[in-house]
Amino acid sequence: MDATAAAKLLDHYAANARDLPWRLATRDPYRTWLSEVMLQQTTVATVTPRFRRFLERWPTVQALAAAPEEEILGEWAGLGYYARARNLIACARAVAERGRFPATESELRKLPGLGAYTAAAVAAIAFGEDAVPVDTNVERVVARVFGLAKRADVPAAARTWFPAGRHGDFAQALMDLGASICRPKRPACDRCPLAADCRAAALGTPEAFPAPKVKKERPHRHGVAWWIRRGDEVWLVRRPAEGLLGGMASLPGPEWTDDRPQVNALAIHRHGFTHFSLDLHLVPQGDPPAGEGWWQPIADLAAAGLPTLYRKAAEAALAAEREPKLAA
Structure with a gap:
């Protein structure tokens, strides 16, 4: 080049x-x-x-x-x-x-x-x-320029x-170009400083470079999260240090499995991870299970540091709890 x-x-x-x-x-x-x-x-x-x-x-x-x-x-x-x-x-x-x-x-x-x-x-x-350094943006720009x-x-x-x-500087220049002009879809070749040097642009098919990755079908799993209320508080625990979401605050519950649990769920929240999707079944429980945990004020749930999965699951449970009251 x-x-x-x-x-x-x-x-x-x-x-x-x-x-x-x-x-x-x-x-x-x-x-x-x-x-x-x-x-x-x-x-x-x-x-x-x-x-x-x-x-x-x-x-x-x-x-x-x-x-x-x-x-x-x-x-x-x-x-x-x-x-x-x-x-x-x-x-x-x-x-x-x-x-x-x-x-x-x-x-x-x-x-x-x-x-x-x-x-x-x-x-x-x-x-x-x-x-x-070659990130996704750098990879795309280089692939197109070199064809x-x-x-x-x-x-x-x-x-x-x-x-x-x-x-x-050059790595950051490529990153910026890939983010703003040499986009995955509908690249703005008319505004690109490399348009005259780009083989993919010369071919008229910039979106074909690099060839798309073959997407694998993600397996689907199920989990149960116990929804344990005490007035305006909910019981939270911390996940084990190792493994997915390790060390993060969470709702308590057993390990996730491939089988749909036979439970009467208050709500079900579907979440997508990189390698699989998950249905998390929110199940009301009376008392906290054995083990360490804490009562978190629902009004201050955002301060608990819940990952997106459990934050949205808690929102789904709270919304489901409100539904009968709204119907009445």
């Missing part, structure tokens, strides 16, 4: 870069790392206010490392993919123990929870290393294109 294409994209980025709270004139590995973890499979619009709230509570990686795990998990509630939160805690504590973030991609990979992409992104953006149908061919092509000494 002609180096002038990279220069054109960098010029476009200098004039049109998105104003994001994790982008500063001075490089900050904590902000870069935190934003990259939050942005995994979560939109910029969702992450931006949550990122600011995290920084207000924990302005440094040392402050985050010293925070109680329950507080961090509670603040993460609603962002989804909760294994990221547990990895965030482990990584913050490892960095605090070291005294600072390591400055190279290879050393960053040794931190808990840092995969290939995140390590490359932090190395390139925060430390100026010539690492090549690559196979996603597996993208990283090698990207490595030939990223300009030496500017990997951080």
Whole structure:
């Protein structure tokens, strides 16, 4: 790929870069790392206010490392993919123990929870290393510019294109272009600074690159959540540290199964996870089960740090409780 294409994209980025709270004139590995973890499979619009709230509570990686795990998990509630939160805690504590973030991609990979992409992104953006981070937006732009149908061919092509000494800026330029112009559907090729250099645009079929992933049918599961009321309070527990939604606040209940439970549910909330969908059956109960838990005021349910599954399930139960009163 002609180096002038990279220069054109960098010029476009200098004039049109998105104003994001994790982008500063001075490089900050904590902000870069935190934003990259939050942005995994979560939109910029969702992450931006949550990122600011995290920084207000924990302005440094040392402050985050010293925070109680329950507080961090509670603040993460609603962002989804909760294994990221547990990895965030482990990584913050490892960095605090070291005294600072390591400055190279290879050393960053040794931190808990840092995969290939995140390590490359932090190395390139925060430390100026010539690492090549390839997220979904970068993959799409590179695939279209080079005319690559196979996603597996993208990283090698990207490595030939990223300009030496500017990997951080170039990665962010590609991310912005993919988010605003080179979109998955209806890309705005007429506004793209790379239109003249793009093979997919020349073919007239930019949406065909890269080839779409084959979607697998997700299995469906069932769960029971006990809905235990005491006046204006509801009984909550904390899930085991390991596993899906590990360490998060939740409604009590048994393990989820493939079989539909034979229960008289007050409400049923359907939720989609990455690899399966779930029907959570809300079943009224009289007394709390054995084990640790707490009574949470319903008026202050938002402060409990419930993940989206249980927050919406509680809303469904409360709505179902109101229905007879409205009918009367």
